[in-house]
Amino acid sequence: MxxxxxxxxxxxxxxxxxxxxxxxxxxxxxxxxxxxxxxxxxxxxxxxxxxxxxxxxxxxxxxxxxxxxxxxxxxxxxxxxIGRLFQDPMRGSAPGMTIEENLVLAAGHGGWFSHMSAKDKMAFRDQLAQLDMGLEDRMKQPVGLLSGGQRQALTLLMATMNPxxxxxxxxxxxxxxxxxxxxxxxxxxxxxxxxxxxxxxxxxxxxxxxxxxxxxxxxxxxxxxxxxxxxxxxxxxxxxxxxxxxxxxxxxxxxxxxxxx
Amino acid sequence: MSFVELQTVIELGLICSLTVLALFLSYSMLGVCDLSTDGCFTLGATVGAVIAVAGHPVLSIPAAMLAGVCSGFVTAVLQTKMGINSLLAGIIVNTGLYSVNIAIMSGSARVNLNKTGTVFTMVKGLLAGTPLEGWHVTVVAGVAVVLTVALLTLFLNTRLGLAIRATGNNPDMVRSSSINPTFTTIVGLCVANALTGLSGCLMAQSQQSTEINIGSGMVTIALASLLIGGTLLGRGGIFLRAVGMVLGAFLFRLVYAVALRLDMPAFMLKLVSSVIVALALALPYLKSQWPVISRRLSYKKALAVKEGK
Structure with missing residues (x-):
């Protein structure tokens, strides 16, 4: 590989x-x-x-x-x-944007002018729920409000959502x-x-x-x-x-x- | 404040809010302070004026926006592909645009539109006899602002728009999402400068003249409005923040109009905007330093009391 x-x-x-x-x-x-x-x-x-x-x-x-x-x-x-995670949990996500906005960028499908669909949001919700950190209920919050561990888990999700x-x-x-x-x-x-x-x-x-x-x-x-x-x-x-x-x-x-x- | 003054505030506020929205995209979203704004505003004004003089007032608007796109493209390429510091790239383009603008006006520093048909005179004719008679500038600029806010909100929520916002927020994250931050920077600056060009075009046609200095200081004035707008509606979604930018532009013009009434000479506009921008940018820093300063002061005071004993 x-x-x-x-x-x-x-x-x-x-x-x-x-x-x-x-x-x-x-x-x-x-x-x-x-x-x-x-x-x-x-x-x-x-x-x-x-x-x-x-x-x-x-x-x-x-x-x-x-x-x-x-x-x-x-x-x-x-x-x-190639997915990568750094020691610094702040490096992998955009703090001023919401959890779902970060995820939709990482998901990377759809054209340049596509909007986030309800289907996307459902999929993100399921994936976030698997982290078991309660992030699925905070999808509209900016990532900057999350703790280091939550951000690192989110980054991991973003790096591996397209394996x-x-x-x-x-x-x-x-x-x-x-x-x-x-x-x-x-x-x-x-x-x-x-x-x-x-x-x-x-x-x-x-x-x-x-x-x-x-x-x-x-x-x-x-x-x-x-x-x-x-x-x-x-x-x-x-x-x-x-x-x-x-x-x-x-x-x-x-x-x-x-x-x- | 008289009715005419209020009308001027609304008209100028609307037209300038397009430049504020341009900086909202480049400065607040993309994190680039685009110092070519002054020159680009003048570029939009001169291109719009020259094409209106040639007898194509409607065409003048897309033409001015396209000129803005070109200017933004050059600024963006200088900073992304040529490794020039983003502030310097803006200044370089701004300087170059001075000559370009004079060239567009065929070597003169002024274009008079007194007897020229503009988008405003066209609408003025349409509104004659209706209750909106005399409000043609407000109507045209208002439509432009409403459209811009709506389209900008839509755009910033597309995948491309999100990528542009992420570029200003965390370029590493953009790269790891397989998006080229060079590309998003170029697109962002092109769109922003199209809005600046549109703003300049409308300003020239509403004033029925343009001159080479029409855009000078525009970047500071727009930044002042942007910072005011940010404190008004800084939190919340993109739409609310964009509306805040327009309100900021109004409020800035209102403060300025009030100051004029208090016998402030018109040439003070730029000093006022400089002071507002400097204060607004410095306040967060001073606020963060305050605990240190107050601790030092109280320490010295205690020391003085002790020694006084």
């Missing part, structure tokens, strides 16, 4: 601020794969996501999503098939309180399972990285240093993971927000 081959990205090349963010990274995800990503600060996790989404053009290499070469495709076109080929989750529960984070994570799991969406998820929770999905990737210094799945992953503990990281990168894992629980 996702084929990244030998991509590199250097920011500010030739200056004192030169930063090799991604160095010759390759990654293949099979359809339905759910991979978690962990890594040190500045390992290039978010940069990898930005590259996949097309926020910048990589210096070399190619990115193919579902046999479609997107290397030079602008980000707004890629977003048709994308690829879903990128960049620590999307990190800014939420534990109870809400768990709820958003549960919704994530059920949505991903329902449509078997190929998913990449950055997390700083080590045990989550092993529990969720079917693959765990570790990043360091702009590359993937560890890729475990299957039987090996099933028997792995957090300590094993740390040990393997040390072997792979030659240093201890350093992330100031890493949770070892």
């Amino acid at each position: 996702l084929d990244i081959s030998h991509i590199s990205k250097t920011f500010n090349p030739g200056t004192v601020n030169e930063k090799k963010a991604i160095t010759d990274l390759s990654l293949h995800l099979a359809p339905g794969d759910f991979a978690t990503i962990i890594g040190s600060n500045g390992a290039g996790k978010s940069t990898l996501f930005n590259a996949i989404c097309g926020d910048f053009l990589t210096d070399s290499g190619s990115i193919v999503v579902n046999s479609q070469d997107v290397t030079f495709m602008p980000s707004y076109k890629r977003s048709k098939h 994308p080929w690829l879903l990128l989750l960049d620590e999307h529960t990190a800014a939420l309180d534990p109870a809400t984070a768990e709820k958003v994570l549960d919704i994530t799991k059920s949505v991903v399972a329902e449509h078997s969406i190929t998913t990449l998820m950055v997390t700083h929770n080590m045990s989550q990285a092993l529990e969720l999905g079917n693959r765990t990737l570790m990043m360091d210094n702009g590359n993937i240093v560890l890729d475990v799945s299957g039987e090996e992953r099933a028997h792995m503990t957090v300590n094993d993971l740390l040990e393997r990281f040390k072997q792979g990168s030659g240093k201890a894992l350093d992330n100031d927000r890493m949770l070892l629980s």
Whole structure:
């Protein structure tokens, strides 16, 4: 589903601020794969996501999503098939517009001059009800009035209402309180399972990285240093993971927000 | 206030409210402060005047709007495709339009419409003998405003209109909805400038003359009306907010007319509008700073009392 081959990205090349963010990274995800990503600060996790989404053009290499070469495709076109959630719950929705107005834009069907139909509203109502947050009764309220967790759940709904080929989750529960984070994570799991969406998820929770999905990737210094799945992953503990990281990168894992629980 | 003065307030309020509605679209919805408004208003006035002089008063209206679309398109392309800051793009276009406007008026800085048939004179003839006699400017401008408010409300609730509003609200979200924010910005500015052009066209024809400075300061005057309208009917649906814009334009003209009666010279109009805009934009900031200021003052006061002991 996702084929990244030998991509590199250097920011500010030739200056004192030169930063090799991604160095010759390759990654293949099979359809339905759910991979978690962990890594040190500045390992290039978010940069990898930005590259996949097309926020910048990589210096070399190619990115193919579902046999479609997107290397030079602008980000707004890629977003048709790539859904993304950020850590900041405010980034995914327009605060000054109502819940239903946000949803109708995300739904993306109908011509430029089409109006929201009663049928659309019914469908949105059902989908919102599934979030179990009472949002179905607040469809005419501006999104800016929602809490962070509600906004993140709404963003998740918006990103998956037309099931994308690829879903990128960049620590999307990190800014939420534990109870809400768990709820958003549960919704994530059920949505991903329902449509078997190929998913990449950055997390700083080590045990989550092993529990969720079917693959765990570790990043360091702009590359993937560890890729475990299957039987090996099933028997792995957090300590094993740390040990393997040390072997792979030659240093201890350093992330100031890493949770070892 | 005399009857004639009130009539002038209504007429000018209606005609200028079209520019306020244009800024409502570009400034409040799209989040772009379009500084080409002055030049575009003059462009609408000159194009409308020249075509009316050529004997096509009805054609002058779509022509002025089309000229506005072109101007808006250039401003939008400069800021979206050429990477020019949106304020600067407006100023650049505004400067360029000065020459364009003089060229349209065949090198002169004035066009006189005293003996020219305009949309207003056409309606004036129709209304002769009816109770509305003498209200031709109000009728024509009123129809234009009602149509504009209705169409703008419809437009802003279409998918394209929603995308334009979202562009000013959160461009990231527009992109992730597979909509190109460059496209929505271009469409938004074209539509907004069409309204500015229409406003200028009606202004020139109602005054029966136009000159190169007819639009100068228009952006500030319209912003003042917009901010007044926003405080009147700022919350609620698009329709109510659009109506608020028209009311804002009226109220601004009313305040100005009252000030004129209190012997304020006419040339003060622009200073008054500047002060209103500056105050309206600064107030939210000053309000947010007030707790800090009051805390500091009370702290100093307490300190002074202590030292006084």
